[in-house]
Amino acid sequence: MDAMIEQTPRAQTPPMLSVRGLHTRFYKDDAVIHAVNGMSLDLWPGEVLGLVGESGCGKSVTALSILRLIPRAVGRVVEGEIRFEGRDLLALTPRELASVRGRDISMIFQEPMTSLNPVLRVGDQVAETLQLHQGLSRRAALARAIELLDLVRIADPARQAREYPHRLSGGMRQRVMIAMALACEPRLMIADEPTTALDVTVQAQILELMADLNRQTGAAILMITHDLGVVAEMADRVIVMYAGNAVEEATVHDLFASPLHPYTRGLMAAIPRRGAWRGGAGAQTLQEIPGMVPSLRSPIAGCAFARRCAYATARCHEHAPARQVRPNGHAVACWEADRMEQLGKPI
Amino acid sequence: MSATTNLAAIAPMRRTWMPRFLRGRPALVGGAALLIVLVAIAIASPWLTGNPQAISPLNRLRPPSADLWFGADQLGRDIYARTLQGARVSLLVGVCVALLSAAIGLLVGVLCGFYRRLDAVVMRLMDALMAIPSILLAIALTTLVRGGVLLVIVAITVPEIPRVVRLVRSVVLTLRGQPYVIAAIAAGTRQPLIMLRHIVPNAVSPLIVQATYVCASAILTEAGLSFIGAGVPPEVPSWGNIIASARSYFQIAPWAIFFPGVGLALTVLAVNLLGDGLRDSLDPRASRRL
Numbered sequence: 001m002d003a004m005i006e007q008t009p010r011a012q013t014p015p016m017l018s019v020r021g022l023h024t025r026f027y028k029d030d031a032v033i034h035a036v037n038g039m040s041l042d043l044w045p046g047e048v049l050g051l052v053g054e055s056g057c058g059k060s061v062t063a064l065s066i067l068r069l070i071p072r073a074v075g076r077v078v079e080g081e082i083r084f085e086g087r088d089l090l091a092l093t094p095r096e097l098a099s100v101r102g103r104d105i106s107m108i109f110q111e112p113m114t115s116l117n118p119v120l121r122v123g124d125q126v127a128e129t130l131q132l133h134q135g136l137s138r139r140a141a142l143a144r145a146i147e148l149l150d151l152v153r154i155a156d157p158a159r160q161a162r163e164y165p166h167r168l169s170g171g172m173r174q175r176v177m178i179a180m181a182l183a184c185e186p187r188l189m190i191a192d193e194p195t196t197a198l199d200v201t202v203q204a205q206i207l208e209l210m211a212d213l214n215r216q217t218g219a220a221i222l223m224i225t226h227d228l229g230v231v232a233e234m235a236d237r238v239i240v241m242y243a244g245n246a247v248e249e250a251t252v253h254d255l256f257a258s259p260l261h262p263y264t265r266g267l268m269a270a271i272p273r274r275g276a277w278r279g280g281a282g283a284q285t286l287q288e289i290p291g292m293v294p295s296l297r298s299p300i301a302g303c304a305f306a307r308r309c310a311y312a313t314a315r316c317h318e319h320a321p322a323r324q325v326r327p328n329g330h331a332v333a334c335w336e337a338d339r340m341e342q343l344g345k346p347i
Numbered sequence: 348m349s350a351t352t353n354l355a356a357i358a359p360m361r362r363t364w365m366p367r368f369l370r371g372r373p374a375l376v377g378g379a380a381l382l383i384v385l386v387a388i389a390i391a392s393p394w395l396t397g398n399p400q401a402i403s404p405l406n407r408l409r410p411p412s413a414d415l416w417f418g419a420d421q422l423g424r425d426i427y428a429r430t431l432q433g434a435r436v437s438l439l440v441g442v443c444v445a446l447l448s449a450a451i452g453l454l455v456g457v458l459c460g461f462y463r464r465l466d467a468v469v470m471r472l473m474d475a476l477m478a479i480p481s482i483l484l485a486i487a488l489t490t491l492v493r494g495g496v497l498l499v500i501v502a503i504t505v506p507e508i509p510r511v512v513r514l515v516r517s518v519v520l521t522l523r524g525q526p527y528v529i530a531a532i533a534a535g536t537r538q539p540l541i542m543l544r545h546i547v548p549n550a551v552s553p554l555i556v557q558a559t560y561v562c563a564s565a566i567l568t569e570a571g572l573s574f575i576g577a578g579v580p581p582e583v584p585s586w587g588n589i590i591a592s593a594r595s596y597f598q599i600a601p602w603a604i605f606f607p608g609v610g611l612a613l614t615v616l617a618v619n620l621l622g623d624g625l626r627d628s629l630d631p632r633a634s635r636r637l
Contacts (some may be wrong), residue, residue, distance in 0.1 A: 067533055071523075095537075102535030109533075114526040119548040128544070129534045180534060212449070 015042035016220060017066070017188060018083045022032035024058070024065045024244075026075030034296045035061040035075065037244040045187065046215055046219045050235030050252070052267070058244035058295055059224045060110075063190045066222075067101055068092075084188070103133040106181035110193040112174035116165035122176045123161025124150070129183040148179040152209060166245060168278065173211070182213060192224045207234055232256060240264045242293055243304035246323075250330040260332040260340050262272060262309045263289070303335070311336045351500030375624020381617035385610075389434035395498045395531045396428035399584045418594050418602040426442045429584040435456070436496060436573075436585040436617055437566045437614060442563035443500045445558040448507040453554060456515025460523065472515070473509035482566050499578050503565045514557050518550045525549075546614045552629035563615045570611055585609045 001347040024036040026208065036058040043049050051059045064070050067075050068089065078202075082089040084105065092100065101107075109115045109252045116125060124186035126148055136144065142161065149157035152175040165173060174194060181189050191210065211234060214221055223234055231238050231252065238255045240248040241261065248261040269287035291308035294300055303309070306316040315335055325331045369376050385455040388395070403423035417426035459466040485502035494497060522528060531545050572578030573587025577595070581588055586607040593603030 069529060069533055072420065098535045098537045100535070101533055107530070107533040109526055109530055111526045115547050116531045117527045117531070117549070120544070128531070130539075132535050132537075177530070180530075 011046060014086075016039075016045045016085055016244045017043040017222070018081075019062070019066065020081040020083075022062065022065055022080035023078045024061050024070065024075060025078050026070075031297050031306075033075070034299055036065065036242055037299070039241070039245055040079075041246065041249075042240055043188065043220055043222060046209075046218045046220055047216070047237065048223055048235045050231035050238040051222060051224045051241060052226060052231055052238060053241035054226055054267075054293060054297075057241045059226075059241055060192050061244075062241070063107070063192050063222065063224055067105060067107060068097060069107075086220050099133065100127050102186070104185045104186055105188045105190065106184070106186040107190060108174075108177050108191040108194045110180045110196055112170050112177055112197055114175055118165055122161055122163055122173075124169065125303055126161070126176065126183055129180055133184045145179070145183070148183055149176065151182070151213075152176070152179045153205075168196055169330065171206065174198060174202075175208055178206070182217070182219075185217060187218055187221045187288065188222065190224070193226070194223075194305045196225070196227075203230075210234065227322075228267060240267070243300060244296060245304065245307065246333070248330075248332045248334075250328075254328060254330045258330075258341060258345065260304075260326075260330065261334045262311050262336070262340060263305045265340065265343075266308075300347065303333075312341060335344070351634075354411060363518050364462055372624050372628055375628060378620025378622075378624055380616050382491045382611065385434060385614055385617060387433055389438050392431040392435060392499065394432050395437050397425055399424065399428040401425070401428075402580065406595060410600070411602055417470055417606045418600065420589075420595050421604040422585050426589070426603050426606050427457040429472035429589050430610050433584045433586045433589055433607055434610055434614070436579055436583060437569060437611065438502065439496060440495045441562040441566040441614075441618065444503045444507060447500065448511050449554055449558040451504075451508050452511025453516050453547070453550070456512045457511065457519055457546060459503045459516045459536070460519025460546070461615070462544065462547055469512070470516075473512050476506060476508040479506050481573060482577070483496075484576075487631070489577050494578070496579050496583070499569055499572060502572070503568050507561050507565070511554070511557055511561065515550055515554060519546055519555055522546050528578070552625075556622055556626040556629060559618055559625060563618040563622065566611070566615055566618070 012094075019039060019041045019212075022036050022039040023034070026033040027034055041049070041062075041064050043080075050064065061070070066089065070076060073257065077090060080090075082114065084100070087100075087322075089097070089100065090164065110342050113224070116122065118294055122216060123142055123145045126145035127136075127138065130136045130141040130144055134141075146157045146161050150159055154160050154172060154175050160168070160172070165176075169178065174197075178194075181191075189210075194210070198206060210223075213219065221234075221298065223230070225231060235252050238249070239246045240261065242263050248255065248259065249266050249332050250260075253265065256268070258266055260282050265291040266287070270289060272286055289308055294304055300320075302317045302319055303312070303321050306312040309316065315333065319335075321332045321333045321335045322339060323331055364587065401424065403419070406415060406425075407424035408421055409415055409419040409423070415425060417430055419425055420429075423597060436509040455469060456608075459469050481503050484505060488494075488498055488502050526542060529547050531541055536545070542637040569585065569589035570590070571576055573585040574591045576588070576591065578587055579585045581592075590604050593600065597604055
């Protein structure tokens with residue numbers, strides 16, 4: 001696996017974030033849920049990496065594992081290594097961890113409606129991070145918070161800073177969340193479905209804002225989404241996840257030009273689009289991937305996608321496919337990748 | 348109804364003398380107003396009345412009249428003076444028990460919600476405390492030390508604490524999973540600040556509501572304790588001991604029981620109305636009128 005990484009085109013500089021063989025499990029009553037199974041990823045400074053997959057594939061759990069936000073009572077990282085700028089995040093003391101969170105790595109969450117404390121004014125919430133990590137006085141932090149609210153394009157930031165969250169719309173609250181994430185100029189922002197709860201026009205504004213901030217501040221972004229459209233718009237590189245592991249990894253261009261994993265192909269075929277239908281005039285139904293995400297309550301033998309895969313062979317059911325890497329850095333975990341390549345674009 | 352409310356919400360805010368959270372809440376306004384009047388009477392009672400302990404044999408069992416508004420008891424003591432001054436003990440006990448149990452309950456409940464090991468131990472202790480009836484505890488304490496208002500407050504507070512701790516703990520456990528708490532942890536906020544800034548302020552409103560109910564039940568318990576003689580000493584008039592001493596003459600002088608009884612009922616009613624009103628306005632899920 002390490003050999004594969006050395007072949008990637010950016011191997012000249014070391015990655016800022018490197019996750020190796022991450023296994024995260026949840027414990028519910030007597031059941032063990034294998035949420036993340038051997039996930040690896042690399043993220044270089046200034047890069048936007050998209051992490052896609054359907055609900056329950058382990059995208060968010062991977063993100064939460066990186067910042068160690070999974071409560072001990074619920075689940076834990078049982079195996080693997082998470083290195084950020086050379087430091088092993090899994091070995092940090094609570095105090096060290098608190099100084100990494102928000103200052104070096106910040107996080108934007110999915111639910112803007114509930115991600116702000118209802119009893120604190122939004123300005124004070126943005127200021128909190130600044131007071132924590134930069135030791136600013138309350139007044140200085142508040143002044144800086146107003147600048148940040150302006151940066152995320154909130155109109156009349158001085159007045160909005162004095163409002164309570166319930167007076168703000170979903171889009172506004174997500175902007176406040178982004179302002180909080182940006183406050184200490186982190187080198188990495190993890191955005192967990194930042195636009196899922198927002199309507200389409202607001203979604204576009206937020207994505208544009210994040211892309212601008214990525215260019216301006218050079219902060220790397222780990223963008224978690226189930227929306228391939230968001231990935232196409234934002235990401236430099238994409239990792240497709242399925243059942244707690246990466247199945248395909250490529251630059252956005254390569255991924256959309258020649259998806260090598262049947263799951264990725266299935267996802268792309270499932271995007272509704274105007275005037276595109278397979279099999280000519282009659283077949284207008286939207287493509288779907290048959291079957292369901294496998295249960296994660298026990299380890300899966302063979303390829304996790306085999307049962308839903310139209311191209312699966314006997315080998316797929318018995319042996320988990322090894323990750324193979326093309327010369328252009330396009331990585332895929334599928335026995336039948338060569339066949340997929342010959343099939344061309346899914347639509 | 349709903350149409351007018353919605354229109355009122357859209358229309359520019361009308362200026363009224365009432366703060367917005369009080370509008371349309373008769374229970375809250377009524378309870379608060381009644382309670383304010385009762386508290387004012389209790390505070391002012393030494394100046395409104397004569398000596399509640401003064402015995403006047405001429406007035407024995409005198410019915411209410413122009414100069415003895417509430418009548419007199421079997422010793423000729425002025426029921427008006429005794430009832431008004433009795434409010435002081437009831438309200439003092441009610442408020443002190445509510446504040447004490449809320450403060451201790453908040454502290455212990457938040458810690459239990461955060462530290463699982465502590466939680467396991469403290470919760471068993473709370474179960475044990477809950478098994479003690481406040482009346483029996485008060486009787487036990489009065490036999491050990493000399494009775495007084497402070498003792499009554501302690502005796503009533505101790506069995507109330509577990510209820511408050513349980514409430515706060517469950518609220519804290521819910522709040523800990525809230526996205527804004529996780530977001531604050533992700534922003535690098537350390538645990539003590541998480542508790543103080545993000546958990547406690549959000550746990551306060553259910554606590555205030557609970558405290559009003561504790562207050563009402565403490566007032567009743569105090570009256571019960573004083574009635575059986577385990578409460579405040581007899582030289583301090585309390586609604587419980589006024590009723591107790593007039594009990595044997597109830598057939599011929601019912602006013603001696605009637606007036607303190609009304610005082611007790613009105614006070615508990617006012618506190619409960621306030622509690623219900625606060626619950627409705629502080630907890631948006633309980634009653635959002637559309």
